[in-house]
Amino acid sequence: SRYEVTISAPEEFLIASTGVKIDSTLGNDGKILHKIVQYGVHDFAWGAVRDIVFQKDQYERKDGTIVTKNGFIQKNNEQYSGRNFDAVKNSLSFFEEYVAPYPYESITFIDVPKNSGTIASMEYPTLFTFKTSEFSPLERHTPEETIIHEFSHQYFYGIVANNEVYEAWLDEGFANYFTSKILDKYYPPRYAYFDFFGYYPIKGALFLEIAEIPLVYTLSDFLVPAITTSLKYY
Secondary structure (H helix, E strand, O other), rough: OOOEEEEEOOOOOOEEEEEEEEEEEEEEOOOOOEEEEEEOOOOOOOEOOOEEEEEEEEOOOOOOOOOEEEEEEHHHHHHHHHHHHHHHHHHHHHHHHHHHOOOEEEEEEOOOOOHHHHHHOOOEEEEEEEOOOOOHHHOOOOOOOHHHHHHOOOHHHHHOOOOOOOHHHHHHHHHHHHHHHHHHHHHHOEEOOOOOHHHOOOOHHHHHEOHHHHHHHHOOOOEOHHHHHHHHHH
16 A cells, blocks of 8 residues: 555654655644655554654665665663664665565664563564663674564565464564574674573473563573574474
8 A cells, every 4th residue: 555644743742653754844733744655565653752862874775775764762772772773774784685675765663661561572564663671782682683573574574465463473483584594694692691591491490580580590691592592482
């Protein structure tokens, strides 16, 4: 479909959405009218955000055309901004080289608050969300893993348009596969710091970990081979 959307929002809100903003004008009620267009997608998502850092950058495809990267970053996570943009750049580059060039003009990514619940780690056409952990050294691949995974959904389910409700195994399988390939190509090996038992499938040990706060932790770090996560979930 071709979406043509107009959103009226108070001036203090930024609009993060699927598609490309083609105009912003002041309405008679003092609100801003945002006009947004996107072709060739099967859904449209948007959010109104404030008290957030907005940054953008560009990725140049091999044919010289440009993809605009729109980042909405929580103020207390601004130190990770460069890594966020790099993860998107690496994803664009990998897919262009091995699958197909990203076909849209923009990609928007939103760092949501830690208490956002189910809106974190979600994919929509030309837009996805993620959240940043309190403890995010590069060797843990966070938030890179989530960013790359959600970007991969731009192709699977997005461009190939499989039904992600009835065939969730399909797009999630492809997204996990490409995430592991991109991490392996661009990033150092993964290490587990405090969640050793959460990564290594030791029978009877999973109860020792609750979310990101393990009840038992190690004093060292452990190399986590790429196959380990797959074996754990298998």
